[in-house]
């Protein structure tokens with residue numbers, strides 16, 4: 107699962123990179139913060155790949171593994187999910 111996640115992440119980064127290459131017109135108002143956040147050591151949501159100041163440590167897959175997700179994804183992932191286990195809250 108970790109390898110899959112990294113692979114997905116690489117694909118997303120590559121797509122962003124290609125899009126940036128295509129759109130050579132610079133848009134100063136467009137924040138590039140998300141890309142920068144992905145490179146920091148801050149935890150980011152396993153599901154939506156967004157960093158949040160408060161993350162929730164859960165298991166929601168089989169075989170079980172601990173991941174951090176945001177509140178919105180937690181609510182979505184735990185719904186009707188027998189593999190869901192809550193493991194604590196992580197704050198910056």
Ligand SMILES: [Zn+2]
Pocket residue numbers: 151152153154155156175176177178179180
């Ligand atoms: Zn999320």
